[in-house]
Amino acid sequence: MKSPFQLLLLALLATAACQQSDHQAATASTLETDHAVRERVAQLAKAYSHKDGSGFVGLTDPDGSVVYGTDSAEVNVGQAAILQQMQADFATVDSLHFGSVANYHSQATPALATAFFDQPLDAYVGGHRYHGLIRFATVWHKRDDGNWYLSQTLVSRPTKGKSSREVVAARHKQS
Numbered sequence: 001m002k003s004p005f006q007l008l009l010l011a012l013l014a015t016a017a018c019q020q021s022d023h024q025a026a027t028a029s030t031l032e033t034d035h036a037v038r039e040r041v042a043q044l045a046k047a048y049s050h051k052d053g054s055g056f057v058g059l060t061d062p063d064g065s066v067v068y069g070t071d072s073a074e075v076n077v078g079q080a081a082i083l084q085q086m087q088a089d090f091a092t093v094d095s096l097h098f099g100s101v102a103n104y105h106s107q108a109t110p111a112l113a114t115a116f117f118d119q120p121l122d123a124y125v126g127g128h129r130y131h132g133l134i135r136f137a138t139v140w141h142k143r144d145d146g147n148w149y150l151s152q153t154l155v156s157r158p159t160k161g162k163s164s165r166e167v168v169a170a171r172h173k174q175s
Contacts, residue, residue: 030108033108033110033113033142033148034106034108034113036147036148037106037108037113037115037140037148038101038104038106038115040059040140040147040148040149040150041101041115041117041136041138042101043055043059044056044059044150045098045101045119047059048086048089048096048098049096049097049098051090051096053083053086053087053090054083056082056083056086057079057082057083057086059149059150060079060082060149060150060151061141061143061149061150061151062079062149063141064077064078064151065077065078065079065082065149065150065151065152066151066152066153067081067082067085067150067152067153067155068152068153068154068155069085069089069155070155070156070157092125093123093124093125094123094124094125094126094127095123095124096121096122096123096124097121097122097123098119098120098121098134099119099120099121099122100119100120101117101118101119102117102118102119102120103116103117103118104116104117105117110142111141111142112139112140112141112142112151113139113140113142113148114137114138114139114140115136115138115140116135116136116137116138117135117136117138118133118134118135118136118158119133119134119136120132120133120134121133121134132157133157133158134155134156134157135155135156135157135158136153136154136155137153137154137156138150138152138153138154139151139152139153
């Protein structure tokens, strides 16, 4: 017969093993989600780079998606509006290409994930090259088919040298 101390020790070890197993399963699930969302981000960039509006829209949530562009008038709700925005975007450029994702940060639950990241963009407009950085804030929804779909995104063009810290430092230099 085991002593109360031995029983307590066994119970504690069993609890720790279960917690470790739960943590390992959660970590594996998080890594799987992160990989799946990163893959969808790559698919979006590829569709956009190839001027494939239908391919882009096919990655958005059919039950409701919103794409905020860089202009204040660019608030596109639903797949039809998003497709119109894509067609307008594509009409303004001769060619474009997204570079590698940088500054990627994500968080996820089993059915929702966010991914914030930057991507360099090379575009040719009227024979002139535009090279800049595009910043994305995205929300993804995992549907019953097991795939992740873009639910919301905000696109912006970050500035350089105009952060609040730099503005404050410039003010102090002037005083």
